[in-house]
Amino acid sequence: MRNLSWFNKGIFLLNVVLAITTLVGYFLPFLAPKLFPVLSVLTLFLPGLLIANIFFLLYWGFQFKRQIWLPIMILLLGITFINKFYKFSPTNEVIEDDDLTLLSYNVRLFNLFNWIPSDDIPETIKEFIDLKDPDIVAIQEFSSNNSLNFKQYPYKYIVSQGNKVKTGQAIFSKYRIIDKGQIKLPNDSNNNVIFVDILYKKDTIRVYGIHLQSFSVSPDIHEMIDEEHSKRVFKRMSEAFAEQQLQSELIRSHMHDVAYPKIICGDMNNSAYSYVYQNIKGELQDAFIVAGKGFGRTFDFDYFPMRIDYIFVDKRLKVKEFNTYNNFYNSDHFPLMTRLSLVDKK
Template identity: 40%
Template sequence: MKKAASLIEKVAFAINILVAFFLLITCLSSYLNFQIIPIFSALSLFVPFLFILNFLFMIYWVFKRKRKLFLSLLALVIGYLGFGPFYKMGDETKKAQSNDLTIMSYNVWGFNKNEWIKEPNIGNKIISFIKKEDPDIVCIQEHSRIRYKQLSQYPYRSETPQLSPRTIQAIFSKYPIIGNGSLELPNTVNNIIYADILLGKDTVRVYNLHLQSFSIVPKAETLSNGEESEKNYKRLVSTFAKQLEQAKFFAEHIEKSPYTNIVCGDFNNTQFSNVYKIVKGDMQDTFLEKGDGFGRTYNLLGFPLRIDYIFAEPKVEIVSHKNFDEKLSDHYPVMATLRLKSHQ
């Protein structure tokens, strides 16, 4: 019996070492602007699972009264310090002022034009939702040009150029747009657009990002064993490499922006990735500042992931952040209330 118990502990510790290593190497990889080994980029999708597994191993060794618990404890501490929280208890929101700016980011999945959601009038329900929340600025990914007439409360808009062979993005604004542009990311249908928006005496540049898509539906069948699984793994690796290239492209562009910057969009990647860190730079993540819960904007195999974001420069005060539970797309919308320091 003692030999069997000893063997079980050795096997458990071997697995523990592997799980702790994966968490630590994924944490390290998130700070690099290149891929060490492609699979480490893919692991960024599963960081919450790695945290849970390390926590369970730590509890197991505590129960066994073994010093082996310190391996997972160390991995958890380093992971938390490196990644930050993926669950927020909710910070107290400040009282909104009339001159605060509300901004929403929403991947609307083409307003369900392909009827992926088998319910009637999904597109109109999305429009009704936006009208109800009534943000000052709306950044839409996977837009449909014909819908702009339904958003008549926004007199200003900027969209992906008509002749650009890309998924359509749009920025709708209640404030004048005095300049706009498209980054025209190379070799992809995804893209980044921006609009320079006049807020009284201030001008802010709002970026709307839609980074490289996976082009697979993350279900158990698509990740099952066999040839299909191998194809999907290669597609994941290729997608992460492309996202990294796009993040660097964006970082070079925003560095030259003459205005206060706000960044919205669907990154198709988690906060545990180097893609997230490169795009974020020294900006504030509105969820980390004022969010609550997991901040879920997408479900992966039923697990909540945060892949849609709103960032703002440090000179912008984050008043509030809200995640919505509207199942009208494969993504869930997010909205933040911001206050420019000049408006305080």
């Protein structure tokens, strides 16, 4: 510190504050949101904190200052968090014709209320699904207020609610569905969880489609910054996280009694650094971490690669591929798709 200029002393002070904030962020995934609801909002911004630490690493590195060890230490401690944020290279697995492919997509009611100024959004989404031709399609914010017909899927399970506008979730499958149901979420939530059991290669696989409580924040970062009542925004977000905790506990409890391989996919409305993520994922694989690449951005949020949609896969299944199609702008979310195979039991 003695050899630093006054300017660099100020910069180092900011670095220390950032380091402490980042360390707090590392512990938050293990703390229930109900205990620290406002603090849990910090998990959404942990990727930004990691980027800021990289900035300080470069800043001190260019000056050959020993203060570089602070960001190095913070980044090393958070190496697993970095892998959740950015995947440097995908896996190279052998692709087989009988692999199981699954696509998950929050379609935002197929643009029912014209959020995107285009009249052909439903048809464009259907064309995309037809092109990718997955074996299973899990759709969140599904709306039956359109004439779309997915004829290539002989089996389906749709749960909708509402009067004039029916909204909910749907799972379409090329494989026979032998059981299905839903987990009704408490507190009159508009969100829900559905599941189907499919027959695949004489094995049964449980597929969950999830859509957890939204924190109802505009994707326009300027609205968040300039909003007159910003405290209400954070209050609303913290309340949503507490609600998600309860929802995640119900899902985890429901999965506990399932003996066969499980796949969980959908819109979790929370980051990979959250208690809710940890609780639902458990011992499952995050398909993005296993076989994805890049930032894996799933939500159209200004200036920030936010990942709040996931595919979690049982370890009895091998994740061969994972893709996020974030150049497909037909919703506020982006579709994600994975390729799986059963692990050899020999």
